């Protein structure tokens with residue numbers, strides 16, 4: 140355990156750093172890749188069926204935009220996620236890799252197939268004009284791209300679902316002979332996959348409506364036809380993702396459901412029970428209103444309507460990811476590993492023997508807390524247990540959280556981090572002396588020694 144050097148992200152902290160990258164990635168992977176491939180393959184299918192050259196050309200233009208987004212921003216942020224998870228929580232990604240190694244391996248192969256078919260489909264679109272026999276073959280390239288990009292999502296969703304509901308994996312002969320099938324077929328896999336599938340399709344259809352608005356300024360008939368076409372896909376997907384969303388929700392552990400309000404807004408705002416609902420209803424209303432106005436009046440709808448549809452969908456998607464990440468706290472893998480990389484099963488041993496003793500990168504002179512190394516040892520404990528969610532001075536600043544508390548009050552609070560007031564925090568792990576050291580360090584942040592310790 141704790142076999143990794145410390146990575147520190149000042150001011151914005153780990154959570155925000157990861158959120159920036161991951162949420163941009165979700166916009167692109169769900170919209171431009173998974174949903175986009177399905178929606179545009181459907182568009183091409185109907186363009187071939189109706190022999191509609193203009194619609195075929197429009198679908199190509201939209202694919203051009205999705206292609207740039209998927210290959211540039213999507214791939215880059217996807218790699219960014221790997222970099223971030225490895226430096227932010229190596230213990231967690233290590234655990235997931237051990238459980239999901241072969242599934243991830245398959246996913247990686249399928250992802251490469253996906254990329255090949257995306258390139259093939261996109262780059263040969265003009266080579267197979269409508270009406271030529273090769274066009275049907277060309278459509279099959281798009282369909283293969285769509286199926287493979289959905290398949291990559293299916294596997295990633297299994298891993299995300301596992302983090303929330305490891306379920307029977309924990310009950311199997313664990314950890315000696317864990318049940319790998321139970322990890323894959325965890326209770327929230329199918330519902331979350333259905334939810335993400337139809338959200339992706341709806342989001343891609345919405346994005347295609349907006350792009351149509353831009354690409355068809357000179358052709359009102361085409362605009363009307365295309366916006367209605369993509370709009371119908373959007374309307375079909377909404378009830379389906381709501382239905383799967385509800386099924387998904389029922390799979391969450393009760394403690395996670397209890398955190399929904401805080402996850403949706405912030406701890407302070409959540410004390411007003413209306414606000415979390417309001418925020419999501421307003422986002423949904425913005426998206427729906429934009430969608431309805433664009434659909435009912437495609438020829439005259441102003442730019443603001445298209446933007447409302449985009450912004451509403453993006454807000455809902457970002458909000459979903461934030462809530463999903465937050466309500467899993469205090470765990471990163473539910474019931475198995477806390478958000479700070481401490482495995483639940485290791486807690487008794489660490490409490491007995493000491494946390495610092497087991498930390499490979501902690502210098503030997505800090506492994507035992509003494510009167511003279513107390514504050515520095517406390518800092519090491521902060522870095523290994525608290526820095527995942529707190530910064531010193533920035534977002535969720537620990538310095539502000541303990542302002543005006545003396546060392547004794549902090550010591551006492553450290554003993555109840557996982558209390559009902561703050562159930563999202565993991566408990567402190569370590570000996571009583573280590574708890575005292577952490578308290579001394581945190582007290583020093585606002586005390587006279589603050590400057591000396593931080594630098």
Ligand code: HEC
Nearest residue numbers: 406468469478479524525527528540541552563564565567
């Ligand atoms: C999983 C994320 C997470 C971890 C890990 C974590 N905290 Fe927190 N902590 C939070 C959040 C979220 C808040 C609430 C912030 C707010 O009120 O907006 C918080 C609040 C606090 C508060 C203020 C509590 C109050 O009653 O207002 C203290 C003190 C605190 N944390 C100390 C710690 C210490 C010490 C550690 C490490 C041993 C730690 N936290 C680890 C997420 C975390």
